[in-house]
Structures are given as structure tokens and as C-alpha cells.
Amino acid sequence: MSKIGSLGARLHRGEVGYDFVKNRKIWYGISILITITAILGLAVRGLNMGIEFQGGAVFTTPKHMTTSVSQAETYAEEASGHDAIVQKLGDGSLRIQIAGIDTGKSDEIKDALSKDLKVNPEQLNADLVGPSWGKQIANKAWEGLAIFMVLVVIYLAIAFEWRMALAALVALIHDITITTGIYALVGFEVTPGTVIGLLTILGYSLYDTVVVFDSLKEQTKDITKQTRWTYSDIANQSINGTLMRSINTTVVALLPVAGLLFIGGGVLGAGMLNRHLAVAVRRPRGRCVLLDLHRHAARRRPQGARAADEGPAQARPGQAGAGRRAGRARGAGRRRVLRRGARGRRPRGRRPARAGRLPQPGPWPALREAPV
Known part of the structure; x- marks a missing residue:
């Protein structure tokens, strides 16, 4: 545990x-x-569906009945002409449920059941449910x-x-x-x-x-x-x-x-x-x-x-190459800005000095010599 x-x-x-x-x-x-x-x-x-939904009758016998459930079902089906459901309760009585019957025929069915089950008709309780109800x-x-x-x-x-x-x-x-x-x-x-x-x-x-x-x-x-x-x-x-x-x-x-x-x-x-x-x-x-x-x-x-549904931030397929291409494009744009001066292209010879850095020797790789 x-x-x-x-x-x-x-x-x-x-x-x-x-x-x-x-x-x-x-x-x-x-x-x-x-x-x-x-x-x-x-x-x-x-x-x-039970009789509460389609109408019918429920007959309850006295206690301590010796008739079996299958035999009671046979008696009920012969008396009513409809399928019957019989359950034996804890006190030994039988609950006979017959759905879809006409409530006007309940007295005839009750008399037939009392004769087959050998009980007094007054001791056979009948509860009727109409189809409209x-x-x-x-x-x-x-x-x-x-x-x-x-x-x-x-x-x-x-x-x-x-x-x-x-x-x-x-x-x-x-x-x-x-x-x-x-x-x-x-x-x-x-x-x-x-x-x-x-x-x-x-x-x-x-x-x-x-x-x-x-x-x-x-x-x-x-x-x-x-x-x-x-x-x-x-x-x-x-x-x-x-x-x-x-x-x-x-x-x-x-x-x-x-x-x-x-x-x-x-x-x-x-x-x-x-x-x-x-x-x-x-x-x-x-x-x-x-x-x-x-x-x-x-x-x-x-x-x-x-992005929260896609997971932590990481390079997905195809993003790495796109990032490198974008970086090269930004670098090329900065170089073009630096190469231009007030009168056109800068002369070949030295790179322009940036703030905090000394000029570095060497030609511009892609810069042609400006005319004098």
C-alpha cells in the first residue's frame, strides 16, 4: 500500500x-x-421497456409461493397472450409483470392466474398502468x-x-x-x-x-x-x-x-x-x-x-540556413554603407576607421579603384 x-x-x-x-x-x-x-x-x-413506459399490469402473489418462476411465466403468457416477466421476491412471493395488455382485460387475467396458481383472487394484488400515462x-x-x-x-x-x-x-x-x-x-x-x-x-x-x-x-x-x-x-x-x-x-x-x-x-x-x-x-x-x-x-x-504549444525555442528544420543567409545579407548592407562617402566610392588603400578601433591595412575585396 x-x-x-x-x-x-x-x-x-x-x-x-x-x-x-x-x-x-x-x-x-x-x-x-x-x-x-x-x-x-x-x-x-x-x-x-417496462410497463411504466408502455403500460400494462403487475400482479403480486401472496408470500411463500411454491410455484416456480418458469411455471408462473407459462401461466401468465397463456392467460394474457403476451410475454410475461416473473420475479421471485425475498419473502417468497411472485411478481408477474405483463406489458402491453388492455387494462380492461385485467380482471380476466387475474381470475385465470388465481386459478392456475391456486390462490384466492382477493389475495392476488393487481397494479394497472395505462399506455397514455x-x-x-x-x-x-x-x-x-x-x-x-x-x-x-x-x-x-x-x-x-x-x-x-x-x-x-x-x-x-x-x-x-x-x-x-x-x-x-x-x-x-x-x-x-x-x-x-x-x-x-x-x-x-x-x-x-x-x-x-x-x-x-x-x-x-x-x-x-x-x-x-x-x-x-x-x-x-x-x-x-x-x-x-x-x-x-x-x-x-x-x-x-x-x-x-x-x-x-x-x-x-x-x-x-x-x-x-x-x-x-x-x-x-x-x-x-x-x-x-x-x-x-x-x-x-x-x-x-x-510557440508555447510547439515547445522550447529551438532551430527547426530550414531555420538554420535561413538565419545564415539573413546574416550575410545584413553584413553586405553594412559594408555597402561604409564604402560610400560624400563624393561616391571610397578610395582603395585603407579601411575606414570605426569608433574605438585603429585603421587596418588592406584593400576592400569587392571595391574597384575609384577614378582620380
């Missing part, structure tokens, strides 16, 4: 670090591959998500700059796309709790992004006044400086969520899937999404400030 703490301190001081800017294309490639897979999952399988809930969920993202972009544009706000928006869309795609591939039901989980994902995603952006803004405040560090170097330092803290918070957050996901089971496990994805998915993206910002910043800075 002491080695891990020492590594974190060295990362924060900039003594060691991972070159995110240099290797950003690898992470972008992995992210694009996962995103394409998620989009294909959404296009092929689609989301398994489900559509209203879905619209409200999308409106809340859109308003949240707009407010986040406005805040980041004011606190930092619009380029960072745009990068954060792309990161949020990336995280939501991957999470919903995994939901489609796994086949978990989408409920209002899933929407709450998506908002949680946005919170997790923004936390890491804002931390990195704040560090980047603080360290690039006076970048135009020096040429020692490039914008890429400072971006790497900002990401590496917060890397260990992000790893620690990720591990601490994943432990309880993973316990509920793998041990809780049922509705509890399904509800924890999006929380687990929220913590796990955001890390690689949060470290790589802003790695191209130095190019945008270099474009908007004046020419003198762009």
Missing part, C-alpha cells in the same frame, strides 16, 4: 506519468469499438435528461470555456450510449429507476471531467509567458496528477455496487447495473476525452503564444 501511495505522490508531482496525449488514439479506438457495439445492440435488439412518463424522462445536459453545458462554458463544455457533452453522450447499449444487449428492463441511474452516470462522468478541466485551467493560466512546457505536457500533467485519486474513488465506489449487483439479484441487481457501468465506463473516457483540446487552444491563441 505504501508503494501505491508513493506512486500517487510521484504522479501528482509529475515525476512519472503515462503519456495520454501520445497514446490517445488507442483509447479512442477502444471507445469507438465499444460505442459501435452498443449502437448495434440498440438497433438490433432495442430496449426492454406511460408515454407521459417517458416524455418527462427525456425532457429532464435534455434539460440537465443543457444546464451542464452552460455551466461548463461559463466556468471554463465552450470547447471544454463541448468535450464534456461528447463524453456524456458517450457514457449514456454505452450504458443503454449494454442494457439492450443484456435485456434488462428499463424502469424509472433506470432513468435515475442514467442521471447518476451523468454525475459520475461530470465529476471526473470537472476535476481534470479545473487542473488544466489552473496550469495553463500563464502558458503564453513561457516556452518550457507545451500544452500537451500540461494536459498530461493534469490528467496524471488526478489519476490516483480517480482510481481510489473508483475502487471504493465499485465495491458496494458490485456487491449489490452480483449478490443482490432480481430487481436490486438490475438496478445496480447502471451504477456499476457509471463508475466503470467513465474512467477511460474521462482520461482521454480532452486530449485534443491543446490543438483547439493553439488555434485560438496568437502566433506568439503558439
Whole structure:
């Protein structure tokens, strides 16, 4: 553990670090591959919307039922003519969910289920959701998500700059796309709790992004006044400086969520899937999404400030020859001025004396003898 703490301190001081800017294309490639897979999952399988969004009925049986889940699913599908989802709760009761049915037929389905399950119809609880109410809930969920993202972009544009706000928006869309795609591939039901989980994902995603952006803004405040560090170097330092803290918070957050996901089971496990994805998915993206910002910043800075993005002042290819040619031209111009006198060219014989120097003998190399 002491080695891990020492590594974190060295990362924060900039003594060691991972070159995110240099290797950003690898992470972008992995992210694009996962995103394409998620989009294909959404296009092929689609989301398994719960009855809260498409309407239907939920029947709850008494406690300590001896009927198996598969047998209850068969009874429900035969009684309703629709696909049914049956879950066994902790007290032994069964939760039978049938989506897309007409609420007017709920009494018939209830009677058939009570006969097949051999329970009293009065003990079989039925909760009905109309299709119009489900559509209203879905619209409200999308409106809340859109308003949240707009407010986040406005805040980041004011606190930092619009380029960072745009990068954060792309990161949020990336995280939501991957999470919903995994939901489609796994086949978990989408409920209002899933929407709450998506908002949680946005919170997790923004936390890491804002931390990195704040560090980047603080360290690039006076970048135009020096040429020692490039914008890429400072971006790497900002990401590496917060890397260990992000790893620690990720591990601490994943432990309880993973316990509920793998041990809780049922509705509890399904509800924890999006929380687990929220913590796990955001890390690689949060470290790589802003790695191209130095190019945008270099474009908007004046020419003198762009030198800070190109590194320390040094002779680039082609500059050395140009410098020598310019020096020879300046020297030739000075010699021409010295050769001219009040009546034309100076006579051959001695060089003109400069202030603080004695005349030196010798002819001018390129000076012809003036006529007498």
C-alpha cells in the first residue's frame, strides 16, 4: 500500500506519468469499438421497456409461493397472450409483470392466474398502468435528461470555456450510449429507476471531467509567458496528477455496487447495473476525452503564444540556413554603407576607421579603384 501511495505522490508531482496525449488514439479506438457495439445492440435488439413506459399490469402473489418462476411465466403468457416477466421476491412471493395488455382485460387475467396458481383472487394484488400515462412518463424522462445536459453545458462554458463544455457533452453522450447499449444487449428492463441511474452516470462522468478541466485551467493560466512546457505536457500533467485519486474513488465506489449487483439479484441487481457501468465506463473516457483540446487552444491563441504549444525555442528544420543567409545579407548592407562617402566610392588603400578601433591595412575585396 505504501508503494501505491508513493506512486500517487510521484504522479501528482509529475515525476512519472503515462503519456495520454501520445497514446490517445488507442483509447479512442477502444471507445469507438465499444460505442459501435452498443449502437448495434440498440438497433438490433432495442430496449426492454417496462410497463411504466408502455403500460400494462403487475400482479403480486401472496408470500411463500411454491410455484416456480418458469411455471408462473407459462401461466401468465397463456392467460394474457403476451410475454410475461416473473420475479421471485425475498419473502417468497411472485411478481408477474405483463406489458402491453388492455387494462380492461385485467380482471380476466387475474381470475385465470388465481386459478392456475391456486390462490384466492382477493389475495392476488393487481397494479394497472395505462399506455397514455406511460408515454407521459417517458416524455418527462427525456425532457429532464435534455434539460440537465443543457444546464451542464452552460455551466461548463461559463466556468471554463465552450470547447471544454463541448468535450464534456461528447463524453456524456458517450457514457449514456454505452450504458443503454449494454442494457439492450443484456435485456434488462428499463424502469424509472433506470432513468435515475442514467442521471447518476451523468454525475459520475461530470465529476471526473470537472476535476481534470479545473487542473488544466489552473496550469495553463500563464502558458503564453513561457516556452518550457507545451500544452500537451500540461494536459498530461493534469490528467496524471488526478489519476490516483480517480482510481481510489473508483475502487471504493465499485465495491458496494458490485456487491449489490452480483449478490443482490432480481430487481436490486438490475438496478445496480447502471451504477456499476457509471463508475466503470467513465474512467477511460474521462482520461482521454480532452486530449485534443491543446490543438483547439493553439488555434485560438496568437502566433506568439503558439510557440508555447510547439515547445522550447529551438532551430527547426530550414531555420538554420535561413538565419545564415539573413546574416550575410545584413553584413553586405553594412559594408555597402561604409564604402560610400560624400563624393561616391571610397578610395582603395585603407579601411575606414570605426569608433574605438585603429585603421587596418588592406584593400576592400569587392571595391574597384575609384577614378582620380
